[in-house]
Amino acid sequence: MTSARWRHWRRKVHEILELGGDVHPAGYIVNGFIIVLIVANALAFAAQTVEELATRYDAWFRAFNVFSVMVFTIEYALRVWSSVEIPVLSRMPPWRARAIFASRPIMIIDLLAFAPGILTWLFPADLRFLRLLRVLRLFRLARFSPALQTLFRVCKEESGALLGSLLLMLILLLFASTGIYFLERHAQPEAFGSIPAASWWALATLTTVGYGDVVPVTPLGKMLGGVVMLLGVGMFALPVAIIATGFSQESVRHQFVATWSMVARVPLFADMSRAELADITKVLDTRSYDPGVPIVRAGDVGENMYILASGEARLLLGKGRSVILKEGDIFGEMALLEHRRHERDVIATTYCRLYVLDNRALARLSRRHPGLLDRIRLAATAQDENEEAQT
């Protein structure tokens, strides 16, 4: 097989495994299969502890485990092999790209999902505790849920406040345990005979779990119990408030980042720095057009430059000819730069979302980034030539 064939396959594998179903239809099937396999592993792990099932279907469980480890191993190997296709890593020497890729946290979780299985085969000595690591396979699901990753990020960013409320919970726990120990130790020496023993009741009450296996019986103990219950309701409020605040901030930030990364993909802004892109993102306006609605009309004064964020539009050249504009194309820029009227109509052909840069915002940007106007002119000329070739 030639090197070009290899590269073609490596590209395909990368698209299917890393980019998923949006880019390559087979991605849906492969990812779906792996998700099902992970869930089945968790179920099998749990089922194996039911003696009846374990003895009856022992062979099946073993076979399924071997099969899973093999699939995970192959998947891992393919991911590492094809990782050189990732844009950020593509300019490094392959071995370095793969080493960097393999040291990502998500790849280490993947490794832990099958490595212990292989180890137990290689060293059949009593490594039974390694089997417990099989439960880690469930963590692999995190890879497939972007929302879960957002939740992790929020929890991480608010970790200071969350630890603070955990600390407060522990302080309250010690007070509740100490109090109930002094009030109930004579009445119920078994359940409240020491502070550690009393903390079992205190924690179950503070978290409103309330098993009821141990409850205070003296009047004073019951009064303290009531106070602890009320404190428990208050304690519930803290993590909720912290995470809700973090979540709503995250959701604002997310929208900014989404626009930002859309802007970063526009060829015109391709070689701008992180700070410049953030500046541009802040001044962009968003507008949407229904199919058939004119976006730019010939004869209007050129006041805006447009970047097509999604959808398709048609630039009418006259005489029935037209050019199709796609995601990332810019238009309206010549009339804006030369302060003249638009020469050609642009009509939305599908539902379009556009980023709009008006002349004031452009003037401000170009003062801060002097090369920007030249780059827009260049991009416009390049696109024009494309368009002429296309017609």
Next chain:
Amino acid sequence: MTSARWRHWRRKVHEILELGGDVHPAGYIVNGFIIVLIVANALAFAAQTVEELATRYDAWFRAFNVFSVMVFTIEYALRVWSSVEIPVLSRMPPWRARAIFASRPIMIIDLLAFAPGILTWLFPADLRFLRLLRVLRLFRLARFSPALQTLFRVCKEESGALLGSLLLMLILLLFASTGIYFLERHAQPEAFGSIPAASWWALATLTTVGYGDVVPVTPLGKMLGGVVMLLGVGMFALPVAIIATGFSQESVRHQFVATWSMVARVPLFADMSRAELADITKVLDTRSYDPGVPIVRAGDVGENMYILASGEARLLLGKGRSVILKEGDIFGEMALLEHRRHERDVIATTYCRLYVLDNRALARLSRRHPGLLDRIRLAATAQDENEEAQT
């Protein structure tokens, strides 16, 4: 009965059933009756499982069921028949309008509420499981609670994050079950003898339900129990935070949509596209006036155009004559367009809410939608003629 009579009654039925008490007073009675009937059905369904009641009042239960199915069937038929009165569907051929209407989710729920009842009469074979579908009748209540529909929408939009937190809950559940299984299986082989068995305790603890039918007894098991309780408090925070964020965003969006649909009803903007309406909605300002307060004074410079959103105003023509302006009427537009002073006073006669479009916003809009100014002139002329006829 003539076709006109039919149409009159169809219109009435439509108003009563779909538009409710705000439009036709009988709507309150009919809707109230149906709500009571739905609740009574749920109660009857539950009561029928009490053996004593079931044997004693069997005939009553049967009769009530027959009655309910008949009412629901008639109501359903009337809704489908009168659906051609819905503005969006009114231009289609009747059979298509009704087919489209009947395929709405809310109509399918309505169908499921009585169809199984009819089926069991037609095919008296043992279709007892169909009786279970009777519990679906309660879902019909969703039709009458707009807030519930909002809740559903929020849950649907945040479904990604909610699924993510459910996934996290399941991961924690597996870890908690595995942990307690290893720590307690020797002490309590019955309750913690396998991971599936242990997960009953783990879930009751993670959700802070805490039945207390099974509790860990070993010191290590109790320590793990404490950790699981604390995780449970944390897990509670996630759905709350997700739904709270979604809910507050929904409430902002709702206000925009409410204004949007009010604007869409103004005849002037009637034939605008969705995108154009959104543009206009963004630049409109809202103002309210108490009864008797002048909105426009003759002699003032015309800087704004006004659209009456709610309430009534009076345009003074001089010599004691005046014209009443109603919801949707526009005024102030001529002075604005011709850059001259207002010629006549306009005074609020009831509490009025107005949408205001100032000259800068209008200039910007008209540049993007060149036909807008002409349409405003046309609408103004048409309204003027109306007003003259009215005086």
Next chain:
Amino acid sequence: MTSARWRHWRRKVHEILELGGDVHPAGYIVNGFIIVLIVANALAFAAQTVEELATRYDAWFRAFNVFSVMVFTIEYALRVWSSVEIPVLSRMPPWRARAIFASRPIMIIDLLAFAPGILTWLFPADLRFLRLLRVLRLFRLARFSPALQTLFRVCKEESGALLGSLLLMLILLLFASTGIYFLERHAQPEAFGSIPAASWWALATLTTVGYGDVVPVTPLGKMLGGVVMLLGVGMFALPVAIIATGFSQESVRHQFVATWSMVARVPLFADMSRAELADITKVLDTRSYDPGVPIVRAGDVGENMYILASGEARLLLGKGRSVILKEGDIFGEMALLEHRRHERDVIATTYCRLYVLDNRALARLSRRHPGLLDRIRLAATAQDENEEAQT
């Protein structure tokens, strides 16, 4: 006693009872005494049901009840008598003012707190159920907690959404009860023998109370139990999200209303309508100054008009003379109206909060409210004369 004496005492009583400790120091004592009396009533009511205490301290309980009823009656009578001092009611004939005042919800609660007590003395027949109304006395506490009133308002405004989530809870309850009834009725005919019986378990699980007196025992029942627990966690999220959203909106609205009512108290705006005041409130800017900092300097161009919201400032007249400006005073208005420079310094003497109206906002306001400028000129002249008299 002369009529003037009467009025003097009526005014005092009104200040003490209605305006509280901020206005008259005795208000703290009287209000504190009533709060203690209410709480003591609730405790006595509860204690009377303990047989031991009831028999032993019967006389004391009776005496305390008589005393409470008398105090509440006197307090109620004084409130009604002095209600004519309330500004809104002061222009009506006294009997009408008192009737309107007595029909306020908060006064009806007050009435219910003692009226049944008096009734039982007048008609000593068996009105024991009236005694139960004594528990309503606790509601009187709401009068003394503004935060509780805010909570009630939020709950009332979000009542639609809260009812929607209650409805959803009931729908889930019916499904959970029906499901567990079919799965567990053979295993535990006593606890799950009918849907109403099963709903006791279902509700305790959905609300995460989890008594544990009844738990499913079959594997399928336990699985349904797990789903119901998870739904319970989700159901918790709804009221929290609804009230949190309502609460944060209420807190924004509250700030607007606070500014609004401050503006309404400025004599200049005294005779403006609700709509006009809202307009003005929207364009006001807030600024604060430390003691000793100049607010206006002689020689600066007059660009703003200032209204003193809180604190005190000093207008320097030269030659060591100065005028003290207080809450509600306006200054800077002449320089603004006549487009000239300020003639005198104004210096903050305490920490000051000011509402600032700049010339653009004033121009816009005065166009909409043509009489405003004249009124400002008038107010300025009146104030000047005052100041001259003061120096």
Next chain:
Amino acid sequence: MTSARWRHWRRKVHEILELGGDVHPAGYIVNGFIIVLIVANALAFAAQTVEELATRYDAWFRAFNVFSVMVFTIEYALRVWSSVEIPVLSRMPPWRARAIFASRPIMIIDLLAFAPGILTWLFPADLRFLRLLRVLRLFRLARFSPALQTLFRVCKEESGALLGSLLLMLILLLFASTGIYFLERHAQPEAFGSIPAASWWALATLTTVGYGDVVPVTPLGKMLGGVVMLLGVGMFALPVAIIATGFSQESVRHQFVATWSMVARVPLFADMSRAELADITKVLDTRSYDPGVPIVRAGDVGENMYILASGEARLLLGKGRSVILKEGDIFGEMALLEHRRHERDVIATTYCRLYVLDNRALARLSRRHPGLLDRIRLAATAQDENEEAQT
């Protein structure tokens, strides 16, 4: 030892104990050691109540307690001694500075952590109850968690609303107890024989703890139980909503205060009042630059003044010479003040955050604070001289 030596050591001790690891590396070790000691104290306090451990390791517990008290005493003494290094206190006589410092709430908590221990040694009489105060040592942890202090602040600011919801909880509690007392007292005279007894069940249900040691058994009692459970879910929502609203406001306020205190540290604004600083903070814009990106380019029109908030930039003087700009330095101010073009490039050398004041904002500020422009000119000259010295 000379006085200078003393001062040197006092400064060091202050840096290590009060400013922590960010300022002096030893701060990490010392603070870490104290945190571990506090936690170990809490554990020892709890462990001592386990009889077995108490008898066996009695000597160890005593020794550890003596050791802890000594460490806390020394730490407290050092804190008080070195407190004169705190900027706010440094201008007072030492004894007053230390008295003020020692009366801070956080220092009183520190004192309570060891003082009772010393008292029991001095007066070996039966002061066993003082031992209980040992549990207060855990509060010392609050000093090391800024998040916990934020939580306290939020709870304090929302204390009105939190007390209101506690009051509502108590009102509901009384109603629930009264109701269940009348419905269940005959069926279960032991658990529901009086209202105080019944309130144990009512509180456990309202807080969703649900021990299950006492449950209603009559149908009406169960129905009331269901209502109380639903009210419990509603009651949960209140503190969560209150704290969530407070928390998100606190987080906005925190960002403002963070910028504010950064601005306050800029030498240019050093002698401004609180009110002036707040004014300036409101008009500042924030921008960030990646390393290597030019911030100001020679030849551009001077439109902004920049304050370096964090990071480092380089001012190019030509001929390869350059000056390094650090946190707090200002630049671009001369071109702005004299309305001319920038003469020199400024390039970010690290990731920089800048506060930007544009000419309109500066004009508005300088009108309100006439001395500002002169001060900027002065600061610029001083900085220039520094820079020339530096090259």
